[in-house]
Amino acid sequence: MITDFLLHHTPALLVAVPLLGAFLTPIIGRISPIVRKIWVMGTMTLTSAIAVLLVYLVYTRGTFVYVFGALTPGLAIPPDSGGIPIRIIFTVDPMGAFMDLIVAVVGFCVILYSLSGDEKRTGLHYFYTLFLLLITSVLGMVSTGDLFNFFVFIEISSLASAGLVAFSVEQGRAVEAGLKYFMISTMGGIFLLFAIGILYGQYNALNIAMIAERMQFTSLDKIALVLMVVALAMKCGAVPLHFWTPDAYSLAPSTITAMLVVVSQASLYGLFRFVFTLYNLTLNYVTIGWVIIILGVLSMVIGVTMAIPQKDVKRLMAYHAVSQTGYMLLGVGVGLAVLGNQAALDTYGFIAIEGGLFHIINHALYKGLLFLTAGAIIYRIGTRDLNKMGGLGHSMKYTMIFFMIGALAIAGIPPFNGFASKLLIYESVYLFNPLLAIIAMVVSILTLASFVKVFHSIFMGPTLPEYSKVREAPPAMLIGMGILAVLIIAFGFFPQLVVDSLVAPAAHALINQGSYISAILGGA
Amino acid sequence: MAFDLTLLTGSGFWNPFFWLISIVVALILIYIIYAFGEKGYKRGTQQVKPFISGNPEPSKAGVHVRAGNLYWGYMDALKVYYAGLVPIHSGILTDYLLWLFSVAAILFVLVVLL
Structure with missing residues (x-):
């Protein structure tokens, strides 16, 4: 029973567990520092375990499609939707699972380290709340198959990251770095939102697979592409859009800096996903x-x-x-x-x-x-x-x-x-x-x-x-x-083992637009 | 799946096992040289004190070469490059946004107009 539930709802649990953990941390954390540590560590361990399970499922069974709110989690296109995937859909192919694995491993190590490394800080309830929100957002970014959903997760990651960069409020410079990160990320977010709006206006859909199938590469699509590339190149810290990185990375707590690396890589994933899966050979x-x-x-x-x-x-x-x-x-x-x-x-x-x-x-x-x-x-x-x-x-x-x-x-x-x-x-x-x-x-x-x-x-x-x-x-x-x-x-x-078992399937998934589209639209 | 150590790169290969063997051989050589060393060395005696032509030993903090003193030659050789690069990293938020808009404008010309 529990096994079936886990196997059917793994993508949902992947974001639900850290999200619930984040919002309960300020309450549970008030019991005692030890309870807070156990709670945070337990939440992250469970999240990492779910992520590893999801990675296993994707690499052994193929792309995992999860439709939120559907009668059955795999029902991407309801019979009365006119052939359009209208709900929020998580589409975890090997490329997404590859990124999930990175978040799971680094997140677990960082939180373990943080139990001692950050114990001298004040306001740890809020620190771990933001930390778990950051984990949620990154896992969501690399798992979702919906453009607007991607935007929501990237915004959550920006807000949580900015709060964590500025967490050492006793250092004025940390607050300044947080503000810079927040402002530049907001501008990137606006670019991304504008691009998504352009695509939605043209194709009447937000699902990546649906838009990819209908992609015409019109002038408006080109504008959307430029806005996406610029926004995500900035978020991943590519030169000459990197100026925020030395400020934010150096002044954030070290545990957060390690996670900011993963956030940047999730943005890099977004860039690759949009270029290869959304546009592919049309561009x-x-x-x-x-x-x-x-x-x-x-x-x-x-x-x-x-x-x-x-x-x-x-x-x-x-x-x-x-x-x-x-x-x-x-x-x-x-x-x-x-x-x-x-x-x-x-x-x-x-x-x-x-x-x-x-x-x-x-x-x-x-x-x-x-x-x-x-x-x-x-x-x-x-x-x-x-x-x-x-x-x-x-x-x-x-x-x-x-x-x-x-x-x-x-x-x-x-x-x-x-x-x-x-x-x-x-x-x-x-x-x-x-x-x-x-x-x-x-x-x-x-x-x-x-x-x-x-x-x-x-x-x-x-x-x-x-x-x-x-x-x-x-x-x-x-x-x-x-x-x-x-x-x-x-x-x-064992590089070849890693390449064969993790990297090559992710690379195939990235360039093979057809399999991504068919995972959602199937016989539509 | 076999635990194959050889990484295939398309036009070549890499096997860390050979590197491991090299490290082991190097460590054995280091140990042999170490074994030929002075046996009469005594830790914590006058033997370990540096002799600087009879001058007093400077403080420990005084002899450590700090980060700022490293690579001065490299920095001096590339001072023209750095004179242009460092000021760009102004730390001013509006400059960051200007770069963002500038790159967007360049890509707009490259991708949309050309």
């Missing part, structure tokens, strides 16, 4: 492919070169996050640029897409880990200033090891996971345009140089007198970081 894929490639190259180069001179450890990592987003845009952009050329798609385009998608999950793991290690250091010494750090390798050995794993992974050093995805990108992009691959490799070298500086500044040298009493991070924080570190190593040693 000028060469032009849009090159637009995404150029955004990727700019992000890689400007992100890493802006990171090197930074003296705030989290600001430095924020610029690296921008740089790494560039790799994902480059890989998937190359795949899009050759979407209509089957020979090129088979030779290198599909592998470029695989590389870009593989880099998404790798980036979530190692960048999440790096932000958590930065948080552990700040938790112990109380500063983000690299000029004030040094010698912490003597007292924070485990944190240092985790940092090394994350740093080597982001720099693309074998055998860590970052190398595997970057190798796929280098080799496939080289066949498309050698110069782009060379730029990507140079950026990796600069990334390594930057993290050598950070490693030396934080951990090397003699124990500084002011840090002579510094201790290792608390166990809960170490466990959270440890899980991510183990996954980074595992993904590095």
Whole structure:
């Protein structure tokens, strides 16, 4: 009975559980801090378990269609609807499930870490309420098959993120960063809403599959595409729309920064979903492919070169996050640029897409880990200033090891996971345009140089007198970081397994517009 | 599904097992060199104190090379590049919005008009 319920309503539970958890947190949290911790941890664990179950179902049975309010959850088109899917529909294909998995893993590790890492904060009821709302929104963004529903979830993520960025109200700059994030996200939201309005006005539908089937690529569709690309490129932190990222990432609590990486990747998912599934071959894929490639190259180069001179450890990592987003845009952009050329798609385009998608999950793991290690250091010494750090390798050995794993992974050093995805990108992009691959490799070298500086500044040298009493991070924080570190190593040693079982089905789902449409419209 | 270590890249392959072997060999070599080291080393004695031509040892905080002192050569070589790049990151919200509208305008021309 319960098993049947779970199996039939998994997508609904995926957002219902964290949403309920979020709204009950301010009430339950008042009982005691211990109860609050158990409640938050329990909610996140259950959410992650549901997400993993959903991923399993999608990867073994195919796309999961869930219709809210229908007599049967799979009834996408009611008999009296005139052939239009009128209800909110979650369409979780392997691409969406792939993103669900990222949210589940990183969210679980972050909340585990947060139980110790954020315990000194005040107002934790509200902190965890916003945190769980953020989880809800990201899971919704990557699961929904409805454009307006996507907009609602992205707005929830913007509001929750802005509140969490500004959470340390005692730091005026955090509030300023939150306000900037809120304003720029609102503008992006307006762009997105306008684009959705244009599509709804033309096609009389909000369902992605329905619009995709009717897509004509008129001038209005082109305007909608531009608005979507700009809004989502901004949300994912692509250069030159990245300016909010160093402000928000550096001033948010470290746990939130790790989650903001996942939020950005959900926006990246949105960008890829709309370009590939909503428009696909109807758009000028060469032009849009090159637009995404150029955004990727700019992000890689400007992100890493802006990171090197930074003296705030989290600001430095924020610029690296921008740089790494560039790799994902480059890989998937190359795949899009050759979407209509089957020979090129088979030779290198599909592998470029695989590389870009593989880099998404790798980036979530190692960048999440790096932000958590930065948080552990700040938790112990109380500063983000690299000029004030040094010698912490003597007292924070485990944190240092985790940092090394994350740093080597982001720099693309074998055998860590970052190398595997970057190798796929280098080799496939080289066949498309050698110069782009060379730029990507140079950026990796600069990334390594930057993290050598950070490693030396934080951990090397003699124990500084002011840090002579510094201790290792608390166990809960170490466990959270440890899980991510183990996954980074595992993904590095078994890359083909990850590609075959997770990445390739997601890449196929992304480019195969027909199967997405038929999952909803079927025989309609 | 077999736990295949080899990643196929379309035009090549990568197997982390060879890298692992290299690391193990390197660690063995490091250990051999370490084993040839001075046996009479005593931790916490005068042996570990640095000798700087008879000058007193500076404070621990004084000898640590801080982040701001690293890569000055790189920064100096690229100061023209950074002179143009850094001011763009003004931190002013209206500038951020201006970039947003500018990119939208460029894409509008590229995608809609051309």
